[in-house]
Amino acid sequence: xxxxxxxxxGLQVHFPxxxxGLRRRRTGxxxxxxxxxxxxxxxxxxxxxxxxxxxxxxxxxxxxxLVEPTGGRVEFDGTDVTALRARELRALRRRAxxxxxxxxxxxxxxxxxxxxxxxxxxxxxxxPGAAARAARVAELLELVGLDPAAAPRYPHEFSGGQRQRVGxxxxxxxxPDFVVCDEAVASLDVSVQAQVLxxxxxxxxxxxxxYLFVSHDLAAVRHVSDRIAVMYLGRVVEVGDADxxxxxxxxxxxxxxxxxxPLPDPAAERRRERIVLRGExxxxxxxxxxxxxxxxxxxxxxxxxxxxxxxxxxxxxxRAACHLHGVVGTPVPAEQRGPA
Amino acid sequence: MSAGRTGHAGxxxxxxxxLEVQDLRVELDTPRGTASIVxxxxxxxAPGETVAVVGESGSGKSVxxxxxxxxxxxxxxxGGRALFRGRDLLAMGEPELRQVRGDGIxxxxxxxxxxxxxxxxxxxxxxxxxxxxxxxxxxxxxxxxxxxxxADVGLPDPxxxxxxxxxELSGGMRQRVVIxxxxxxxxxLLIADEATTALDVTVQAQILELVDGLRAExxxxxxxxxxxxxxxxxxxxxxxxxxxxxxxEDGGVDDVFERPAHPYTQGLLGALPQxxxxxxxxxxxxxxxxxAPPPPTDLxxxxxxxxxxxxxxxxxxxxxQPPLVPVALGARPDGTAVPHRAATFHDxxxxxxxxxS
Numbered sequence: 001x002x003x004x005x006x007x008x009x010g011l012q013v014h015f016p017x018x019x020x021g022l023r024r025r026r027t028g029x030x031x032x033x034x035x036x037x038x039x040x041x042x043x044x045x046x047x048x049x050x051x052x053x054x055x056x057x058x059x060x061x062x063x064x065x066l067v068e069p070t071g072g073r074v075e076f077d078g079t080d081v082t083a084l085r086a087r088e089l090r091a092l093r094r095r096a097x098x099x100x101x102x103x104x105x106x107x108x109x110x111x112x113x114x115x116x117x118x119x120x121x122x123x124x125x126x127x128p129g130a131a132a133r134a135a136r137v138a139e140l141l142e143l144v145g146l147d148p149a150a151a152p153r154y155p156h157e158f159s160g161g162q163r164q165r166v167g168x169x170x171x172x173x174x175x176p177d178f179v180v181c182d183e184a185v186a187s188l189d190v191s192v193q194a195q196v197l198x199x200x201x202x203x204x205x206x207x208x209x210x211y212l213f214v215s216h217d218l219a220a221v222r223h224v225s226d227r228i229a230v231m232y233l234g235r236v237v238e239v240g241d242a243d244x245x246x247x248x249x250x251x252x253x254x255x256x257x258x259x260x261x262p263l264p265d266p267a268a269e270r271r272r273e274r275i276v277l278r279g280e281x282x283x284x285x286x287x288x289x290x291x292x293x294x295x296x297x298x299x300x301x302x303x304x305x306x307x308x309x310x311x312x313x314x315x316x317x318x319r320a321a322c323h324l325h326g327v328v329g330t331p332v333p334a335e336q337r338g339p340a
Numbered sequence: 341m342s343a344g345r346t347g348h349a350g351x352x353x354x355x356x357x358x359l360e361v362q363d364l365r366v367e368l369d370t371p372r373g374t375a376s377i378v379x380x381x382x383x384x385x386a387p388g389e390t391v392a393v394v395g396e397s398g399s400g401k402s403v404x405x406x407x408x409x410x411x412x413x414x415x416x417x418x419g420g421r422a423l424f425r426g427r428d429l430l431a432m433g434e435p436e437l438r439q440v441r442g443d444g445i446x447x448x449x450x451x452x453x454x455x456x457x458x459x460x461x462x463x464x465x466x467x468x469x470x471x472x473x474x475x476x477x478x479x480x481x482x483x484x485x486x487x488x489x490x491a492d493v494g495l496p497d498p499x500x501x502x503x504x505x506x507x508e509l510s511g512g513m514r515q516r517v518v519i520x521x522x523x524x525x526x527x528x529l530l531i532a533d534e535a536t537t538a539l540d541v542t543v544q545a546q547i548l549e550l551v552d553g554l555r556a557e558x559x560x561x562x563x564x565x566x567x568x569x570x571x572x573x574x575x576x577x578x579x580x581x582x583x584x585x586x587x588x589e590d591g592g593v594d595d596v597f598e599r600p601a602h603p604y605t606q607g608l609l610g611a612l613p614q615x616x617x618x619x620x621x622x623x624x625x626x627x628x629x630x631x632a633p634p635p636p637t638d639l640x641x642x643x644x645x646x647x648x649x650x651x652x653x654x655x656x657x658x659x660x661q662p663p664l665v666p667v668a669l670g671a672r673p674d675g676t677a678v679p680h681r682a683a684t685f686h687d688x689x690x691x692x693x694x695x696x697s
Contacts, residue, residue: 051540052511159632189396190567191648194611194628201625216540219570223613223626246615260545261615262570266593266673268616269574276549277542279496280510 005077005178005210006040006063006096012071013055013062017285030284032058034234035072037311040178045204045211047225047242049218049257053281054231060180060214064096065089076178094124094174101183103163107155113166114151117141120173140169145199161192165199172203180212185220197224218261222246230254233292234284239311240318250320253293289332291323303327305337357384358425358529358561359408365419366400366407366585375636377403379585380420385529385561389672390552392564392572392593394608395582398633401565404582405531409447410437425528443473446522446560450534452514455521456506462517463502466490469524489520493550512543519547523554530555533565548575569612573597577672581605584634584644587664591680595670601682604629604645643684651686660685 013033018024032055040046050056061067063074065081074081076096084092100106107116117137121127127136138148144165155163164184171179181200185193201224203209215221221228222242229239230251238251249255256275263269277296282288288295294304301323309321309329321329366378378400385391395401406412408422408429422429424440432440441447449455457465466489467482469475476482483502490498493516506514515535522530532551536544552575555562564575572579572593579596581589581604589602600606610627631648634640640647646657662683670680 051542161632189633190569190608191396191611191629192632194613194626195630197613198626198628217613218541219613219615222615256542258615260541262541262544262548262568262574263615264569264573264597264609264612266573266576266597270673274545274549276546280512 002078003041004039005042006038006212007075008036008038008059008063008072009075010072011036011038011059011062011069011074013058013067014070028285031234031287032284033062033069034284034287036231036234036236038229038236038239040210040212042177042210043204043208044226045213045224047221047228048212048214048231049216049221049228050231051216051257051281053284055234055284056214056231057182059231060098060182060212063212064098064180065092066098090124094120095176096178096180097171097174097176098180098182099164099167099171099184101186103160103167103187104155106167107163109155112152112154113141113146113158116155116166117151117169117173120170124174126174136173140173141166143172143203144169145195159192160188161195164188164196168196168199168203172207175207176209178210178212180214182214183216184213186215186217193220200224218246218258230257233281233287235292235321236311237293237322238318238320240315240320244315244318248315248318250314250318250325251293251322252297252299252324254320256298289337291321299324306332308332355386355388357386357423359385359563360423361404361408361420362422363420364404364407364422365417366403366412367417368413369415370637372635372637376639377585377636378407379639381580381582381585381587382420383580383587383590385563387528387561388555388559389578390555390562390564390576392566392576392579393582394566394569394572394579396567396633398584398636399582400585400636401567401582402533405533405563405565409441409445409531410434439473442469443475443525444528446519446525446527446530448515448518448522448530448532448535450537452511452518452538453506455518456514458506460505461502462490462504462506462509465517466502466521466524469521473525475525485524486520489524490517492523492554493517493520494546495520512539512546515539515543515547516550519550526558527560529561529563531563531565534567535564536571537566537568544571551575569597569608577674578678581608584639585636586644586683588645588684589682590664591668591670592672592678594673595668595680599668599680601667601680602645602684603649603651603686605682607648607650653685656685 011033015030016026017028019027036059048056062069069082114137117140118133121133127133137151141148146165185196213224225242228242228245229236232253238254249258256277259275279296282295290305290307291309294300303323307327307329309323311319311321312325312328314320314325362382364378364381368375381404393401407418418430463486466486470482470485476485486502487498490501495501495516536547576593579593580587583604589605600609607629629648642658642660643662646653662685664681664683666679667682668680670678672678
């Protein structure tokens with residue numbers, strides 16, 4: 001058994017951009033995920049950070065094949081997910097699940113909490129029979145710290161944190177191996193967010209879960225992750241041990257991102273040097289040639305427009321896609337090179 | 341150093357406050373009963389000073405500033421006083437308030453898309469205010485001034501931006517436009533309500549730097565409403581922690597963060613994941629506060645925090661409301677004195693006894 005549970009190779013998700021009008025002519029594409037190589041190890045939490053529009057949620061969706069990749073492949077436990085047919089896909093849906101951001105939008109307001117949690121059991125034919133299912137629902141509610149007696153109640157009777165627990169119970173119903181948490185604590189208040197983060201960790205230890213923790217909140221990611229991957233404009237630009245990435249970021253984008261995170265420590269805030277980036281993130285329909293960060297990079301130099309940097313080791317177990325660590329990557333054909 | 345973090349003349353302790361809020365109360369009738377959203381809030385803001393108001397959802401932080409600006413629905417009952425340059429905002433009629441809102445108090449809200457009019461160009465939205473308040477002689481001068489304001493807030497190619505519509509700009513650029521509009525009246529007071537919450541951290545850093553620069557340059561008083569303790573640590577001179585519509589703790593930013601005295605403030609700081617945890621720090625458990633904040637229609641008697649309080653309380657906590665009293669002599673980051681106060685019966689403040697600070 002390989003120690004890698006999920007592997008993406010050259011993964012691409014491109015969305016067509018179409019003109020208005022009857023013919024809906026294809027005028028371009030949004031390169032939301034644009035050549036991602038990533039490994040998620042069994043039992044670990046990989047944190048995936050990046051700013052709005054960097055493609056982190058699309059990547060999470062593509063790993064579960066909730067959106068169809070347009071290129072590259074995804075392997076789950078050695079199987080090529082991109083080639084699965086409907087029946088096999090259903091088996092994947094039991095083993096690889098998602099916890100969504102908004103516990104208000106992701107629960108059916110007209111279904112009781114018990115029905116919501118029981119739904120995956122019905123779909124996958126687990127614990128057949130009403131009594132067995134009810135027993136399993138009670139067990140799941142208890143697992144996430146809710147009173148099993150709450151099963152007949154409706155989502156509106158619960159607070160945001162409790163609803164998120166329901167979402168987690170539903171995700172865990174089929175005894176999955178892999179859970180994508182997409183901004184799973186983003187809409188919760190700090191005091192409640194801590195409860196849910198603690199719960200996720202406890203469940204990981206008890207059930208041996210593997211997490212992809214997708215978030216814009218670097219402090220939360222740092223807290224839960226074993227390793228961290230940083231995304232920019234559809235590409236993973238840095239990945240490594242959580243301590244290393246958060247204390248010694250190697251890619252200039254990761255350095256700027258980390259320096260911008262406000263610290264809840266007034267003295268540290270006053271000492272701090274911020275790297276303030278110039279300009280705006282380019283559109284994912286017009287990705288710069290070579291290194292996609294070069295248009296905003298304070299340290300861009302000659303090879304950046306001409307060679308698309310590959311992830312390479314900056315220190316053991318810590319990789320960055322930046323020419324400052326040696327010019328390695330795919331040369332850009334001369335006619336596609338943009339201005340430096 | 342002076343009032344505020346950098347170089348504005350006049351010390352915060354001495355200067356006449358720009359804003360003085362006294363015993364502010366807001367009640368609203370709802371289908372579930374009367375909601376007591378703000379329950380006796382008092383604070384003042386000196387010129388060049390940044391006061392952060394922090395709290396979780398339902399703490400009353402946003403409603404408290406909307407009340408000052410007359411932006412609450414007509415059936416809201418607002419009590420207390422709010423003196424802006426000596427005049428009570430809460431006693432003003434709509435025409436007077438309208439004058440103050442555009443010409444003395446600038447406002448920046450969370451979502452720039454709802455603050456901006458989607459069918460008017462950026463230029464039109466800035467010049468409108470300038471012309472309405474008679475700050476410029478005519479259209480041509482208004483456009484000049486508008487372009488200058490956009491340049492001040494760091495918008496690239498400000499002249500071209502005047503002809504753009506809000507949807508053509510990114511979130512960060514839109515929020516810069518909103519700030520430019522807020523600044524167009526040379527406000528003495530800037531109120532920012534979750535102004536950077538919807539923005540990415542790199543853009544947030546740009547906006548925080550921008551506002552702080554303007555504060556230092558013009559001596560603007562700033563009220564910064566946020567749930568983000570990191571933003572508070574980086575921008576505020578003084579902090580008010582709100583819970584259940586009451587201020588449970590206030591003081592200089594270092595005092596509140598380093599020696600929190602109220603169990604709720606201690607809980608909030610303990611619940612926060614830290615970016616710079618030590619190695620292996622991620623394995624440490626976050627200290628969560630049990631339960632959820634109370635709805636304003638159903639506030640507990642006594643100390644509002646007592647049902648969630650991790651410190652074992654006595655009966656007094658459930659019966660009697662603790663007053664906000666000084667727990668230590670405190671200071672702002674510039675060294676000016678400001679009392680550190682907390683509303684708790686517990687003597688839980690680490691360092692209030694012997695640390696001598």
